Amino acid sequence: MIGDTIWEFRSPRSKFGVGAFNELKFEIERIGCKKPFLITTKGWIKRGLLDRIREILGFDIPYWDGVEPEPSAESVEEGAKAFSQSDADCILAVGGGSALDTAKIVNLLATYGGTVRDYVAPPYGNGKPVPGPVKPMIAVPTTAGTGSEVTSVAVVTLKAENVKVGISSDYLRPTLALLDPELTLSVPPKITADTGMDALTHAVESYIAKPYWAREKPDDPSKRPVYVGSYPVTEALAEKAIELIGKYLRRAVYWGQTDIEARSGMLLASYLAGLSFGNSGVGLAHAASYPLGGRFKVSHGEAVGILLPAVLEYNAPANYQKAKRVGELLTGTNCPERTPEDCAKWAADEIRKLQKDIKFTPGLEAVGVVEEDLIEMAEETLKQKRLLATNPRPVDVEGVIWVYKRAMR
Ligand code: NAD
The missing domain is CATH 3.40.50.1970 (Rossmann fold)
Structure with a gap:
């Protein structure tokens, strides 16, 4: 309410x-x-x-x-x-x-x-x-x-x-x-694509972020609790950001040196997404990207973006309506499927389609991750308690491995 x-x-x-x-x-x-x-x-x-x-x-x-x-x-x-x-x-x-x-x-x-x-x-x-x-x-x-x-x-x-x-x-x-x-006109296409995916991940993760009460200082009960997770302001910001990215990211990647409207749309999107996640928090895509950041040659945007479609699918059962809405905002169309499950899958596939169009890194395999790495990476992911606290669906080792496997290629 x-x-x-x-x-x-x-x-x-x-x-x-x-x-x-x-x-x-x-x-x-x-x-x-x-x-x-x-x-x-x-x-x-x-x-x-x-x-x-x-x-x-x-x-x-x-x-x-x-x-x-x-x-x-x-x-x-x-x-x-x-x-x-x-x-x-x-x-x-x-x-x-x-x-x-x-x-x-x-x-x-x-x-x-x-x-x-x-x-x-x-x-x-x-x-x-x-x-x-x-x-x-x-x-x-x-x-x-x-x-x-x-x-x-x-x-x-x-x-x-x-x-x-x-x-x-x-x-x-x-x-x-x-x-x-x-x-931002001088940003090369690959960095435009990677940073664009960073902004999209912020927007999607903050949009679906689970509300919870955190304390300023967890060990000091006298501190006032702080509300984290999505709420109407962050939802509105995230929705607009997703819509702008759907409209402008392809153009910014292909025509970025001259297309000031596309660059403006993307800068506005990343700003709105920043305001959104800066207040609501993020989730599993960010937590699971941490083990990638240090070990593999992968930029921040690349790491979170590779994981994003699988993370959206993983989290869908916690809120099918929002998963579907992500696809609708991104494409500017209604979900063509009948069931909530199919609409969540459709939304994730629309992100994959966008990634393919902008020649985004196709998966974890492409940055050097092999199946043998996954258990250790999943265990490291679970240590990111602050990031996982706002993930809408509970996360365990099997869940993280499911996401990694789905994001391999
Ligand atoms: P970046 O700042 O590392 O820039 C990437 C490359 O693009 C660099 O070589 C840079 O010199 C170049 N570049 C930047 N602007 C350019 C321009 N206009 N024209 C040409 N080249 C340009 O990349 P980023 O993705 O913006 O930032 C990544 C860092 O931000 C990571 O360390 C990541 O973890 C962190 N990050 C911070 C927050 C936060 O809230 N503080 C959120 C997400 C990510």
Whole structure:
């Protein structure tokens, strides 16, 4: 029933549109920042970002361009050193999810000291909570996938253990999300496809996320409980995101250098999906992608996208109506099948069809996974308790293996 749950929607201030990046001077002044520090990639420096910023602001700003794709803890700590040595008072992060995530943790380490592992949960780190507010951060995404510009999470790779881990805190959410579709025109087709699948997975998993009450601090009962899982706002955001991806992802992959409408549609979709999953959580596709991230040469979007159709089928019995709706939103048509089971299968097949059209990686086999890996990977998946808490259908080893097998090719 509407109103029977108290939920809270969290989001940074956001600005969206072609040319929005030109508002940078106004926005930096608006947040009261005198000396911004740029965090970006070498690719963006080559593409003339410094000249563009000088044109907009009228002066040069200090920068660090050491962002790695799927960033390592070492790279982030190096960035924190560079930011600490400057006398800058805010961060401007320009790039894909890797740049935005790097900037979030750079901000944390430069403000409170310590290492990445201090803030990573056991067994990989000390599990220290983020102590408090960090410096203002403007997030400018240049891929349409992660939604990191609006989320409170940052993901890093720990090279020693070959695992990816997240640091999450409301304090890490950027101050402003500044989204300009023009900045995504240069994304190559494969990265457009992978990041597009990341956005679709966020949208679908948050749409079907199971409601539950989590506490801010599980060991401290005095903390107020927090509602996680889908609710009307996140559902509306996810529905719109799925619809936009169905309409624009093929065009963005094939005509991405010039089709600004398709790029705008995809950037809007990834932003909406980010708002949705950033408030409701994700599920099994994300949990089961973690064992892939460190061990196999696979990007985040590729990993979750390969698993998505099988995960939708696996979860369908928990809510056939929503599974069917995913297919209808994606295709803009009604389900042509008669039974709920067939409609769920149809929806998953429509995702597979889209993936085939955009030449997306066809399955786990293609990234080097063999059947012998599956049990160990499934056991690792079950350790992702935070991600699995919102998965609508209970998950056990057999369930994860069923999903992996179905996603092999
Ligand atoms: P990415 O940032 O690693 O970028 C992929 C590649 O594209 C890089 O080589 C980058 O330099 C290049 N690139 C970026 N923008 C470009 C542009 N406009 N033109 C040309 N090249 C461009 O990829 P991503 O998928 O955006 O981010 C992946 C990271 O984000 C992973 O570490 C993943 O785990 C994390 N992630 C974070 C969240 C979150 O909420 N914080 C959510 C999902 C994923």
